[in-house]
Amino acid sequence: MDRSTAPEVAKRLPLVWCQRRLALLWLGGAAVLVLLMIAQSMGNKYGGATDQAWGWLLPTIVPTLSLIVGAFAAAARGPLAQATVDGFSYRLTFWLSAFYLVLVIAVPLAQPLTGRPPLELMQLSKLWLEAVQGIVGISLGVYFVSGGSGGT
16 A cells, blocks of 8 residues: 555644543543542442552552643643644554553452452552553653644
């Protein structure tokens, strides 16, 4: 297939549209996680170690949420950028983010199936979550760091 017949995968998308979609994904995923943890905390799932469970959750989502919300707060001071970004890059970032959020949500949900104590599984999950979080963070940086200067 030559470039003239290449699918629309390579088309450029408005940066602001991409930022908003990624923000909705992250805020929605974080809301599910926080509500799940509140319910489990109220149900005394973690006993006297509820603070440790929250200590596991917060570093998995708060840095990224802070980056996203901070970028929107900074952008609110000026006109919306007319920048565009590569469509494939956006989709890759979106699906990496979705994959990461599913991995995080799976830890407390899958715990009863593993036979491991909840906090032990949370500690174990840091091995893969931190690796994926690093890749997702780099990918999201294109959209939310330095005014999201991902192209014009």
